[in-house]
Amino acid sequence: MTIYDISNKAGVSIATVSRVLNGSDKVRPDTRKRVLDIIEQYDYTPNAFARGMGCKSLQTIGLLCADSSDLFLAKAVYYIEQGLQSNGYASLLCCTGYNLDTKKNYLNMIISKKVDAIVLVGSHFIGTTEEENQYIRDASEKVPIMLLNASFNHPNVYSIYCDDYTNVFEAATSMLDAGIHDILYLYNFDSYSGKRKLNGFQSAMQARGIVDYEKNIQFYEGSLENINEIADFADQISKETTFHGVIACEDALAIGCMKYAQRAGLTVPEDLSVIGYNNSMLTACCTPELSSIDNCLKSQAHQLVQTLLGVLAGEAMPTKSVFAGKLVKRGTTKF
Amino acid sequence: MTIYDISNKAGVSIATVSRVLNGSDKVRPDTRKRVLDIIEQYDYTPNAFARGMGCKSLQTIGLLCADSSDLFLAKAVYYIEQGLQSNGYASLLCCTGYNLDTKKNYLNMIISKKVDAIVLVGSHFIGTTEEENQYIRDASEKVPIMLLNASFNHPNVYSIYCDDYTNVFEAATSMLDAGIHDILYLYNFDSYSGKRKLNGFQSAMQARGIVDYEKNIQFYEGSLENINEIADFADQISKETTFHGVIACEDALAIGCMKYAQRAGLTVPEDLSVIGYNNSMLTACCTPELSSIDNCLKSQAHQLVQTLLGVLAGEAMPTKSVFAGKLVKRGTTKF
DNA sequence: TTGTATGCGTTATCAG
DNA sequence: CTGATAACGCATACAA
Numbered sequence: 001m002t003i004y005d006i007s008n009k010a011g012v013s014i015a016t017v018s019r020v021l022n023g024s025d026k027v028r029p030d031t032r033k034r035v036l037d038i039i040e041q042y043d044y045t046p047n048a049f050a051r052g053m054g055c056k057s058l059q060t061i062g063l064l065c066a067d068s069s070d071l072f073l074a075k076a077v078y079y080i081e082q083g084l085q086s087n088g089y090a091s092l093l094c095c096t097g098y099n100l101d102t103k104k105n106y107l108n109m110i111i112s113k114k115v116d117a118i119v120l121v122g123s124h125f126i127g128t129t130e131e132e133n134q135y136i137r138d139a140s141e142k143v144p145i146m147l148l149n150a151s152f153n154h155p156n157v158y159s160i161y162c163d164d165y166t167n168v169f170e171a172a173t174s175m176l177d178a179g180i181h182d183i184l185y186l187y188n189f190d191s192y193s194g195k196r197k198l199n200g201f202q203s204a205m206q207a208r209g210i211v212d213y214e215k216n217i218q219f220y221e222g223s224l225e226n227i228n229e230i231a232d233f234a235d236q237i238s239k240e241t242t243f244h245g246v247i248a249c250e251d252a253l254a255i256g257c258m259k260y261a262q263r264a265g266l267t268v269p270e271d272l273s274v275i276g277y278n279n280s281m282l283t284a285c286c287t288p289e290l291s292s293i294d295n296c297l298k299s300q301a302h303q304l305v306q307t308l309l310g311v312l313a314g315e316a317m318p319t320k321s322v323f324a325g326k327l328v329k330r331g332t333t334k335f
Numbered sequence: 336m337t338i339y340d341i342s343n344k345a346g347v348s349i350a351t352v353s354r355v356l357n358g359s360d361k362v363r364p365d366t367r368k369r370v371l372d373i374i375e376q377y378d379y380t381p382n383a384f385a386r387g388m389g390c391k392s393l394q395t396i397g398l399l400c401a402d403s404s405d406l407f408l409a410k411a412v413y414y415i416e417q418g419l420q421s422n423g424y425a426s427l428l429c430c431t432g433y434n435l436d437t438k439k440n441y442l443n444m445i446i447s448k449k450v451d452a453i454v455l456v457g458s459h460f461i462g463t464t465e466e467e468n469q470y471i472r473d474a475s476e477k478v479p480i481m482l483l484n485a486s487f488n489h490p491n492v493y494s495i496y497c498d499d500y501t502n503v504f505e506a507a508t509s510m511l512d513a514g515i516h517d518i519l520y521l522y523n524f525d526s527y528s529g530k531r532k533l534n535g536f537q538s539a540m541q542a543r544g545i546v547d548y549e550k551n552i553q554f555y556e557g558s559l560e561n562i563n564e565i566a567d568f569a570d571q572i573s574k575e576t577t578f579h580g581v582i583a584c585e586d587a588l589a590i591g592c593m594k595y596a597q598r599a600g601l602t603v604p605e606d607l608s609v610i611g612y613n614n615s616m617l618t619a620c621c622t623p624e625l626s627s628i629d630n631c632l633k634s635q636a637h638q639l640v641q642t643l644l645g646v647l648a649g650e651a652m653p654t655k656s657v658f659a660g661k662l663v664k665r666g667t668t669k670f
Numbered sequence: 671t672t673g674t675a676t677g678c679g680t681t682a683t684c685a686g
Numbered sequence: 687c688t689g690a691t692a693a694c695g696c697a698t699a700c701a702a
Binding site for chain 1: 378380381382383384385386387388402403404406409410412413416417425426427428429430432443444446447448449473559560561562563587590594597616617619620621622
């Protein structure tokens with residue numbers, strides 16, 4: 001079924017069919033109805049590729065996400081897709097994995113599909129060196145780039161993120177204020193956001209004149225899926241250093257530490273205070289419930305969609321939208 | 336940048352450029368190199384739409400998933416995408432939501448993009464009536480349809496699933512054997528898989544001559560994200576009926592029940608035995624750890640990809656691949 | 671081994 | 687309001 005078949009059966013030209021398809025008002029009502037009936041009858045759908053050749057907007061946004069099975073990223077994707085969909089945009093979602101070259105390839109691939117804009121979901125797409133980020137600059141020449149939970153200064157790149165630095169800084173400071181000076185900082189990514197969080201921790205330690213805190217900064221490279229493995233890791237650490245508080249850059253890491261505490265016969269929060277990050281559903285799964293930093297993902301996603309719509313409408317929009325997160329206090333902290 | 340620009344700059348015809356692009360061996364090495372250099376230099380990527388017009392395979396598979404933020408579905412998508420990618424296929428992922436019409440629209444949309452096959456991730460796409468499933472039959476006329484965690488009899492439709500019926504039947508029977516006769520069955524979806532699980536429970540009850548078990552079958556319609564809301568729900572139920580065992584069709588529901596037990600001062604598993612479903616990371620997040628039915632998602636995903644590759648290669652492949660799940664016993668059961 | 675010409679299914683620009 | 691026709695960028699049979 002092509003537009004030609006429909007035009008034949010309806011006794012009109014393809015131009016008229018095209019007009020009906022695209023909602024032009026310059027079609028006589030009865031002609032329109034005749035065409036629509038044929039379309040309905042033969043269950044005709046225009047060929048997306050031929051349509052794409054016309055070079056106009058396809059009302060499609062490219063979504064790039066490192067790993068759709070990550071709790072945080074999956075939720076982000078969900079919010080953004082819903083927001084775009086309710087504004088008439090379809091989403092093209094690609095999971096790139098964490099390899100830089102793969103990310104570049106996917107980005108090029110998705111641009112070649114003539115998307116109206118690209119959303120990079122999560123901070124894994126921003127590297128540290130100029131060179132690592134060149135592919136983003138290149139892409140921004142062609143379409144607007146939206147960043148969720150990351151920041152990057154460049155024309156046609158819009159950043160929406162949460163002030164992770166301050167969040168961790170304040171959480172760490174609260175813990176110090178509560179008299180806990182030996183804090184374990186646990187992280188699992190060197191992404192943009194991961195670095196900001198780490199810096200927040202370091203600054204808080206320095207500001208209070210804590211020395212030797214570097215030995216309590218630990219990188220976990222396993223999977224977040226495996227809580228018991230995280231607990232093992234915490235157990236290992238406990239043999240080399242002491243800590244009465246934990247700040248983790250992911251809720252799963254924090255819960256792994258709670259499991260370690262339980263195994264070691266420690267009581268949370270009396271013997272060990274724990275703070276997670278993302279304020280995910282995991283916070284309610286453990287006992288006591290996990291205190292966690294909320295980086296207001298939902299608001300970020302909403303702001304991202306609004307900004308994107310504005311950009312596409314040609315309006316001037318803020319290149320940076322920064323949200324303040326907050327520590328949601330539950331049972332794993334006593335302050 | 337088009338194929339014409341490249342051909343001009345390289346001093347060859349577009350046919351030659353096309354051959355280089357598509358890896359034809361009928362190009363002289365030095366010619367190939369010249370073309371590749373120009374392509375590299377101008378960072379040229381072929382237009383995906385023009386390419387798609389040629390009507391051949393685009394090495395792309397359409398993935399439809401109701402909700403990418405669902406823990407189980409997100410993981411399924413991840414496994415499938417990885418499997419396809421490592422076999423040279425790109426994935427087009429769409430999150431449809433749970434509305435039937437939306438699902439139909441997405442299915443048509445994705446078919447119009449000339450995918451080589453479609454994977455319906457999760458059992459939410461299979462309805463009970465002939466009519467509800469007509470859209471799947473229609474789609475199967477055009478491309479192979481792969482079902483993950485669901486079953487549907489129709490030519491060109493391939494089902495990969497776990498025997499949910501037996502899994503729940505056996506779990507319930509084990510609980511009955513352990514002397515627990517008042518079992519709460521908690522579920523949140525009437526999907527294909529949801530119905531099979533429920534049937535398994537009902538059969539087990541009937542087989543043992545348990546009467547009045549229907550009042551202990553409860554449907555939870557809230558979000559799985561909110562564990563405390565699930566606990567509230569369980570609390571409500573406990574006021575109308577008594578139960579010393581819980582079987583839930585999702586780990587999150589089971590954990591909600593554990594939270595209820597904790598609030599009510601009940602000890603798990605002494606006062607209440609709990610079994611979840613999916614054997615997800617949540618099982619390790621609670622105390623005691625949750626016994627859960629493993630529906631071997633990873634194996635299902637692997638089998639799906641292998642079957643799909645076979646189908647696309649024109650080989651005869653099994654229309655049904657059924658896996659046996661198993662109960663992974665942890666701390667919430669004493670049998 | 672390389673080049674030429676045609677078709678793919680739309681949209682958009684003209685005429686009428 | 688409607689129709690004819692030219693792009694759009696690429697793949698490919700057919701020629702050379």
